[in-house]
Amino acid sequence: MAFEQGLVIPLNPDTSWASSPAIRAVMQANRSRDTKPELALRSAAHRLGLRYRVDIAPLKGLRRRADLVFSKAKVAVFLDGCYWHGCPDHHRPAERNREFWSEKIAKNRDRDRNTDETLTAAGWLVIRVWEHENPVESANRIASAVRERSSS
Numbered sequence: 001m002a003f004e005q006g007l008v009i010p011l012n013p014d015t016s017w018a019s020s021p022a023i024r025a026v027m028q029a030n031r032s033r034d035t036k037p038e039l040a041l042r043s044a045a046h047r048l049g050l051r052y053r054v055d056i057a058p059l060k061g062l063r064r065r066a067d068l069v070f071s072k073a074k075v076a077v078f079l080d081g082c083y084w085h086g087c088p089d090h091h092r093p094a095e096r097n098r099e100f101w102s103e104k105i106a107k108n109r110d111r112d113r114n115t116d117e118t119l120t121a122a123g124w125l126v127i128r129v130w131e132h133e134n135p136v137e138s139a140n141r142i143a144s145a146v147r148e149r150s151s152s
Contacts, residue, residue: 041139044135050070
């Protein structure tokens with residue numbers, strides 16, 4: 001949808017970047033937060049007694065949002081999707097628009113590295129969890145880091 005003088009105007013599907021209407025529908029259905037892996041990780045972390053902020057920027061002015069943020073301990077957790085972030089074990093290149101998606105994934109990975117460097121330089125611990133990782137094991141890893149940094 002596009003906005004023009006307060007009116008909602010449907011975008012022309014012919015100008016979409018998607019290779020087909022079906023692909024466009026699938027891409028539009030992708031959630032940016034509250035995905036099943038996120039909910040599983042948050043639930044496992046909560047069961048361990050951890051309390052956190054959800055989907056916020058750890059640093060003011062940083063236009064990147066962490067999935068879980070432990071402000072006092074300065075721990076930012078990012079749950080990365082295997083496709084979107086180029087998991088070395090599970091990422092499979094796209095069949096269609098291969099060049100576009102290859103560049104997109106490379107830019108995502110570059111942005112992830114930049115985010116890690118920026119937060120680390122500001123005194124934060126960045127924890128990256130792949131969507132395929134066991135949420136209980138990941139929550140235990142997060143809990144150890146948060147408790148260690150909280151006791152310092």
